[in-house]
Amino acid sequence: MKFVLAPDSFKESMTAAEAVAAMERGVRSVFPDAVCIAAPMADGGEGTADALVAALGGTLVTAEVQDALGRTVPATYGFVAAEELAVVEIAAAAGIHLVAVVDRDPRIASTFGVGQLIIDALDRGARRFIVGLGGSVTNDGGAGMLQALGARLLDVDGAELPRGGAALARLARIDLSGIDPRLAGTTFGIACDVTNPLLGPGGASRVFGPQKGADETAMAELDAALGAFASVVTSTTGREVATVAGAGAAGGLGAAFLAFFDSTMRRGVDVVMEASHLPESMAGADIVFTGEGSIDAQTLGGKTPLGVAETAARHGIPVIAFAGRVGEGAEALYGRGFAALIPIVPGVCTLEEALAAGAANLEKAVATTCRLLTVPQHSRP
Structure with missing residues (x-):
């Protein structure tokens, strides 16, 4: 399988490059021979x-x-x-x-x-x-x-x-x-x-x-x-x-x-995606993983995950987004090219604990998602 890994930073927890690395570890724990395209993203701001x-x-x-x-x-x-x-x-x-x-x-x-x-x-x-x-x-x-x-x-x-x-x-x-x-x-x-x-x-x-x-x-x-x-x-x-x-x-x-x-x-x-050649990287991909610290209604305003999803949609590729927090209004993203929105925090913890464990939590969430991708699709009679 070919994965494109295109997250933004998870503020105060991971840079975009660190998030890519965590995603790749999660993918390879399930698909060791997968092709992983690293595409750390940003939206023009910090990072x-x-x-x-x-x-x-x-x-x-x-x-x-x-x-x-x-x-x-x-x-x-x-x-x-x-x-x-x-x-x-x-x-x-x-x-x-x-x-x-x-x-x-x-x-x-x-x-x-x-x-x-x-x-x-x-x-x-x-x-x-x-x-x-x-x-x-x-x-x-x-x-x-x-x-x-x-x-x-x-x-x-x-x-x-x-x-x-x-x-x-x-x-x-x-x-x-x-x-x-x-x-x-x-x-x-x-x-x-x-x-x-x-x-x-x-x-x-x-x-x-x-x-x-x-x-x-x-x-x-x-x-x-x-x-x-x-x-x-x-x-x-x-x-x-x-x-x-x-x-x-x-x-x-x-x-x-x-x-x-x-x-x-x-x-x-859009500027960052073009400069990093993200559209070209998506050619032949099976799935795109993106994400950032928080995904909610504000994501629709043009933040990184939305831009990535819009680009993937033009290639007919499903997108799964991971976030430290999936907040109010996030469900509207399902009509904008997202197949799933996955919170990475596994349970009740303090903000400080969530930030400190961000990379490990993202890796585990990606691995769990990849395991779901291996489940056979059975059609009903």
């Missing part, structure tokens, strides 16, 4: 670089960059030399987890470090990027990233703006003459699972600003500043980004990618 590095045989690279407040931090990204591919999670440089709550101020926070990561990857030979937009503490429309890449953001007097979203209220012109020329031949696959526009009640500042430290006054200030930025972006590039779905992701970083680079924004899991 995307790890998953693609494991799937494609790349490496994890660490570069010294500046965080959102300009402090030097080590940031890790994935690099697959054979495919000239870099996998960047913007949170590695501009992440909310890097800035204490009391220090968060989206008026001055910058995506400069994201640009530094891109430069480091270009220096290594990357010509394709997968960028996961999620977990940012910034609201600068990607201005800091552009500055790191060589663009100059100027006021009416020709003076360069300081970093941060609030300064964009004074933006008059964007000078691209110094931007890194290698970007002209580089493509960006943007993994994004939000559809917020750049501006307005559903935009970056209003929806995501509060968690980044913005009060009502700061939200209004930042929304107006991003409006000024959007206007200059359109006059510079000819591209309208203010109302584009996803432009408001990561504090408007989505807008910068869409306006200035050869970028395609798609659902995160």
